[in-house]
Amino acid sequence: MMGKERARTRINSKIDSLPDEIRAKVDEMIVDTSNTYQEIADWVKSQGYEVSKSSVGRYAMRTTAATQRLIEAQKQTEALVSVVKRNPDIDYTDAGLMMLMDGLVKKLTTAEEEFDRMPLDKAGRLITAISRTKVYKDRVKQDMKKKVELAFQGMESELMAAIKSDPELAKELKSVLERAKEKMMQDD
Template identity: 50%
Template sequence: MAERRRTRVSSKVTQLPEDIKEQLDAQLLDTSNTYEDVARWLKSNGFNISKSAVGRYAIRANQAAQRVAETLERTKAIAAAVEKNPDLDFTKASRMVLMDGLMQRVSTAEDDFAEMPLDKAGRLIASLSRVGIYEQKIIRDYKSKMELAFEALEEDLIKAIKADPQITKELHTLLQKAREKILTDD
């Protein structure tokens, strides 16, 4: 039987009423409060929670806040890049951010094994690589189709020019003027 992995932490702190949890978060933001001070405050409000439990909760909350801040910074970087270059491919930029996050996860895998198995991160990286290869194939196919379309357009233009003696004469005159200008200007 497969071993069950814990994905969510359930503690006395997470079971607190929302208003108390908000006050707890505010107290934890104030660095003048120790975990022991916060545990005493909780006890005075009828919640018997140890300073260790408060500390563990604070660490988890700080880690979550750090992840949110890092994600926000990446999102701002993408927005700035898109603002500077409107032709930027959003999906490619998003994929790069996702790949960066996955590579960070893999590089610090020893800290994150409980949250994401290394083989899963590897599969996700492989999937993203396949998407990149597929994107390159689509771009090559698109360029090939565009080249064929331009060749067909060129053939149609040549046929149209040859079919109309007036256009042929005007084009010959324009080319003659360009040749003279190029050859006579220093």
């Protein structure tokens, strides 16, 4: 018989149950780093509610972490949008894959309680799927390079046959083709 799966519980501290205006003031006080957790707890007590310094500390860590995650996600999105706007022809799947992998790695390293609930095989499947996508993309890029190489070889042969009578022109054309091929073969 399998063990009973733990039900997800929402974190609910004493501060979460405070009236909105008092909780908003606590949030303001937390942002102002000149306030200590004890001073915040004392202020809440002066308003007629009992919370401990450690409750304030846990609440501050939880709300600060959530805010930081939102700020990081917003910065990553803005960076990706900026790259796409500046380079509309760029292949931005690498950037998207890197952001996704970064998020998964952070999830795995900071998940704490969630990690216990997330099946390890699911995390492994997600990482494997991203890795396969990267391998597929690299393979497509390599295939494209081979096709470019073959196309340039064919084009060079045809052009060289057409201008064999002028050796100087043949040398110049070969140089132009080599430069074009190098540009086409460069990585993103």
